[in-house]
Amino acid sequence: MNRIDTTFRNLAKEQKKALIGFISAGDPDYDTSLEILKTACTSGLDIIELGVPFSDPTCDGPVIQRASQRALKSGASLTSTIRLAADLRKVTETPIVVFSYYNPIFKYGLENLARDALKAGIDGLLVVDLPPEEAQPLSLALEETNIHIIRLAAPTTTSARLAKLVDGAGGFLYLISRLGVTGTGGLDFESIRSHAAQVRASCPLPVCLGFGISTGADARLLASCADGIIVGSAFEKIIEANLSHPGLPELVAELVEEFRDSLDSINSEPVGEGGSSGGLDKPGQ
Amino acid sequence: MNRIDTTFRNLAKEQKKALIGFISAGDPDYDTSLEILKTACTSGLDIIELGVPFSDPTCDGPVIQRASQRALKSGASLTSTIRLAADLRKVTETPIVVFSYYNPIFKYGLENLARDALKAGIDGLLVVDLPPEEAQPLSLALEETNIHIIRLAAPTTTSARLAKLVDGAGGFLYLISRLGVTGTGGLDFESIRSHAAQVRASCPLPVCLGFGISTGADARLLASCADGIIVGSAFEKIIEANLSHPGLPELVAELVEEFRDSLDSINSEPVGEGGSSGGLDKPGQ
C-alpha cells in the first residue's frame, strides 16, 4: 500500500489531521536540506513535499522563488531531488511527495522518472502546472508504479472540473486555499471553510488545504474543515532567515512542532479513511 | 553728377582701373571702422562699399559673416551705417555704396532710407538679395534721389537676364567672379576673363569683378578684363587678425596700397568712359 494512503488511514484512526510540509530540495544545500528533512519527519510531519527547484516557478510567491533559486545555485535538480528522497527514505517511512513543475520532469523523461522515483521510495508526484488534460503521458508512465499523482484544486474549480481532477489522482487533493501564488497570509477563513466543505462533499480523496497557512493559529482555524494542512512558505522563511545558522534543522523542527501541536489540540471531527480506494466517510454525508 | 559716375569717368581718363573696397560698417566698432574707412580712402580706394551688418548673411562666406557678427555686437545697424557714411562724407568725396541685405532696409523703411541716405551723401545702394523682380518698391523710393542701384550679375546670368539687371541700375555692374559666396580664392581666371568679356560686350555700365580676389596678384590678373575690381574678405581678414591692434587702419591701408599698386602697374587697355549714360567704348567692339 502507498505510504500516503497508510498515513491517512492511520491519522483517521487517531482522529488526527495531516501535517504536510513543503521543503525546497537542496535549499540551502544538499546536506543541510537532508538534515532539515530528517528532523522535520521526526518532529511531527506526516507527509513531506519535496520541491524540485525550477528556474521559472510561476505558481510560487517570492519566498519559494528565492528558495528555488538558492537550491539551483547549490546545484539542485530533479536528479538530486530523487537522490535526496532516496537518502531520506533510508531513515524514515514518512511519505514523500515530489512537488515539481512539468518541465524538469518532461526533460528527465517520464519513463526514467517513474523508474527512479520508485527506486527512491517516492510516494507521490504533484506537478503544479500539469492539469489533467495534459497529464496522460505522465499517468501512463506511472501506471506500473504505485506512485500517486496528486492534484490541486483551486477556489475557482467547478464541481464538474473537480471530478476530472480527481479522476486518475490519488493520495489526497491539494485544495488551494486562496487565489494567488504560494506565500503566507491573505486567507479568508469563512470562504475557505465553505469551499472546503463543498469539495470534501464530492471528493473521494482526503482534502488538504494549502497556500497561505503560515502560523499554528491559521492551521488550527482551518484544520477542522479539511483532512490536513500544507505548510510551505512558512518553513522556507525560517530557512531563509537562518541560512548559515548551525541549528537550522532544529529551527525548522520547532516550527513543525508548533504546527503539530496546533493541529493536535483541536477538537476536530474525525477525518475520513485515507487511501486511493476512495469511498470515504465524510462529515455531512 | 553721382560721385560713382564721376569716379569712373576720371579713371577712364587716367586709363586706370577702379579699386572698390568692401568694409563691414562698425567692425570692430564704430570709431575704428570710421578710421579704417578714412585711411582706406586716402590710400587709394576709388569706391567704398559699406557693408550693413545682418544677422543672416546668406551670400557671404565665413570671413564677412564674422565681420558682420562683430559689427552687430558693437551695436551696428543700418542707422549707424548711414551715420558712418555721413561722418565719412565729411572728410572725403570718395563714392560710398551701401551694401546690404534687403531686410534691414525694408524694416528701416524705403522712404526713410532714401531721405537719410541722400542726406548722408551715399551714392549707391547694393542690395545683395534683391533681384530686379523684387526691386520696384526700392526703385520707386530712390526715384527722386540720384542714388544708384547697383546690381550684381553672376557667372550663371544669361544675357537676356543681364539686360533686365541693368535696366534701372546705375554706377557699375558688380560681376561675381565665381559661383559661391564671398570669400577669398577659388578663382578660375580663364573662365572669368571670357565671361567678363561677354558681359562687357553688352553691358552699358562699367563692369567690376568681385568675390574671391584676395591678393594684388589676383587683381593684376583680372583687372585687364574689367573696369575695376572689388575686394572685401581680404580686408576683413586683416581686420579680424588685428582686432585690438592700435595701427589697424594703417594695416588695412597697406593692403589698399598693395592692390592699388597692382592695378596701376598693369599695362591695360583703356577703360571705357564711366557713367550711367551708357554707350561705352569697349575693347573688342
Place this chain on the structure above:
Amino acid sequence: MTKQKIIDKYPDATGHFGVYGGRYVGETLIAALEELEEAYAKASVDPEFIFEFRNMLEHYAARPTPIDFAERLTKHIGGAKIYLKREDCAHTGAHKINNVVGQGLLAMRMGKKKLIAETGAGQHGVATATIAARFGMECEIFMGTEDIERQAPNVLRMKLLGARVIPVDSGTGTLKDAMNEAMRYWVGESADTYYVIGTVSGPHPYPEMVRNFQRIIGDEAREQILKYAGRLPDLLVAAVGGGSNAIGLFYPFMDDPCEMIAVEAAGDGLDTARHAASINGGSPGSLHGAMTYLLQDDNGQIHEAWSISAGLDYPGIGPEHALMHDIGRVKYASATDAQAVEAFSKLCKYEGIIPALESAHALAGAIEEAARRPKDEIILVCLSGRGDKDLENVKRYMDAHHE
C-alpha cells in the same frame, strides 16, 4: 454675392502671395531657381511624375494615413468632436516625408546627384537622408552645432541612412544658421546639387511646390471625413512652424465653408522674448528668399526663435500663411510650451497616441476650441507627427515643472 476662389489664385506667376513670397536671393541663385521652377512646372503636369509620386506615397510613405475619431478626448472635453489626421503614421513619423518624396523625385528628374537640406531638430534632415538613401543620391545635411548636440538620435539616424551631417557653427549654431549655410553651399554647387527645403518657405517656387506636395494631407482628409463623418468639418486646426502641414491640410478646403486655425508656438508666452510666433509676435520682412512675417528687431535683425518644439522653432513662416493671415482666411492662434505639454499628455492618456510636440500645439488649439463649441461640430486636427523624438524633452519639462 459669389465669393472669389482662393484656391489656384496664389501664388501669382512670379511666386507672390499678395505682397509676400517672391524670390529674395542673391543673383547667383536665380538660375538655379529658374531651372527648378521650370522642372517643377513640367513635372507637376506630367502623368508619369504624378504616378511616381502617388506610388511612392502609397508604398513607401504609407499613405493614405487614416483619420481617427478621438472619442475619449472628445468626451473628456465635452464639446465638439475631435478627429485626427494621422500623419504620425507616415514613414519616418511625420508629414515631412510627403514633401521629400516629391522633391526627391524631382531632383532625380533634373539629373541632380546630391541632395542637401538644413535641419533644426533633425526631422527634415532625417526625411531628406531617407529619400536620398531610397534614391541612391548623395546627401549632406546642414545642422547647427548646438542642435547636433541636442538632437543626437537624429544625427545618428542621418548617419545610418548614409548622409553626411555638416556642422554649422556660424551665428547661433541653430536652424536658421543651418539654412543660411545650406543656401551658401547651394550657391556654389547648384549644378549637381538639389536643395530640399523642408517647409513652405524659401524663394519661389518652394512655397508653392511644397504646398502642392503636402496638399495630399488635405485631399485625403477631405475625402475621409466626408466618408466617415458624412460632412465637412467645421474647423481645421494645425500647428504652424514654416507651415507645411497646416497649408497641406487647409489648402484643399480653402473654398469650403470651414474655419481654419493655425497654431503658432508661443514658447514662454507672447509677452516674453522666448517664442516662435512670427505672425502673432513678428512683422513682415524678407528672409531666406521670401517676404513674410518674421521675428526681428527694429533694425531688421532676425531674432532667435524659441519653442519647446524644435520643429516650430523657426523665426519665419511660409509666405502663403502671411497672406492667409492678412486676408483673414486663416486665424493664427498660439499655444505656449505649457499648453502644448498639457495637450501632449492628454492625447497620451486619453487616446494612446504620443504626438509630436509640434502637433501638440495644434491639439492645444483644438482642445480650447472644442470646449467652446457644441457637440455636433467637427474639428479636424492635423496630427503632423509622432512624439517619440520628444520624450526626453517632455520629461525634462515635466520634471522642471513638477508635473
Place this chain on the structure above:
Amino acid sequence: MTKQKIIDKYPDATGHFGVYGGRYVGETLIAALEELEEAYAKASVDPEFIFEFRNMLEHYAARPTPIDFAERLTKHIGGAKIYLKREDCAHTGAHKINNVVGQGLLAMRMGKKKLIAETGAGQHGVATATIAARFGMECEIFMGTEDIERQAPNVLRMKLLGARVIPVDSGTGTLKDAMNEAMRYWVGESADTYYVIGTVSGPHPYPEMVRNFQRIIGDEAREQILKYAGRLPDLLVAAVGGGSNAIGLFYPFMDDPCEMIAVEAAGDGLDTARHAASINGGSPGSLHGAMTYLLQDDNGQIHEAWSISAGLDYPGIGPEHALMHDIGRVKYASATDAQAVEAFSKLCKYEGIIPALESAHALAGAIEEAARRPKDEIILVCLSGRGDKDLENVKRYMDAHHE
C-alpha cells in the same frame, strides 16, 4: 495526390498544435483561461466584434500597411526581388498593435477593468499601455529591473500613456521573469484583470487567438502582392521571437505553394551559449503555459536567451512554430547579431528605412536567400517594426565592432 490543408487544422479543440501548445498552468488559472476561451470563441464570430476590430485597425493602427518593393536593395544583391510588408508604419511602430487592439476589445467585452502585460524591451508594454489608454482601462506592465534600466525611453512612454510599470527583480530580472510575475499576478486578480500576452505563446487560447489577430498581416500582404506583383511570392521570410509576426504573415499562405523561412536570433552564434534560437538551439519542453521548443539545460531549467534584438530575446517560441518545424512546413533559419546589424545597415542605406533589429533578422535571412535565387523570384519579408528604438543599441554594437 491532394495535399491536406494546414489552415484551420490547428490547433485542435484542446489547443494543441500536434504535441505542442496546450495549457500547462496551475489549476487556479484554468477558470480564467476557460472564460477567455469562451469569450474569444464568441467574439471571433460576432460581426460586431469583427467590425470593431477592423475599424480600429484601419483608423487607429493605420492599416492596411503597404507592401513596398525594395528596388535598390534587390539590385544591390542581384537576385530575387525583395518586397517588404511595412508593419513599421503601423501605430506604435510594429505589428504588435494588431494583437493588442484585438485583445483590448475582447477585454472590454469581458467587462475587465484592467490590462496587464509583461514586457522585455518594452514594445509590447507600450502597445498594451497604448490600448489601455485608448479604451480607458487601468494598466500595469511587468518589466524586469534590468530591462527597466536598459529601456528607459519605453518606460517613459508607458508612464506617459498612464500605465504603471511594475519592476520585477526575481530571477534574472528580464523578460521571462516579467512574464512569470505577470502570470502570478493574474492568478490572483483574473476576476477583473485581463492578461494581454504579446505573442503567439502562452496557454491555449492565446497562441490561436494572437495568430488570428495577427493574420491581418498576411491577409493584406497576400492581396497586395497579387495586385502589385501579379502573383504569389515564392518565399516568405519573417523574424521569429515568440513568432507572432511570422505566423501572422505566413498563416494565410499556409496552403499556397510558397516557401517560408522564419529567422531565429542566433546572437553570438548557435555554437555559443549566447543566442535565442529555441528551435535551432533548443529542445521541447513546457514553459509559460505551453509545450514548445525552449532553451534549457539537461535538467529542464530554462536558459536566459541572448540577442542584440530585445524583442527576440525570449527562450521559447510559439507552439504553432514548433509544429511547423516538425512537419517541415516552415524552415527555421537563424541570423547572428552581426548578420542582423549588417542587414539593418543595408536597409538604412539602400532604402531609407530604419528597421527594428528584430526585423533586421528577417532581412538578413531574405538577403541570403535572394542572393541565391533567380531574379524572377519574389521574396516577401515581414518588416515587423521600425528601428528608432534600436539606434543606441546599433551604435553601441558598431562602435564596439569598429564599423
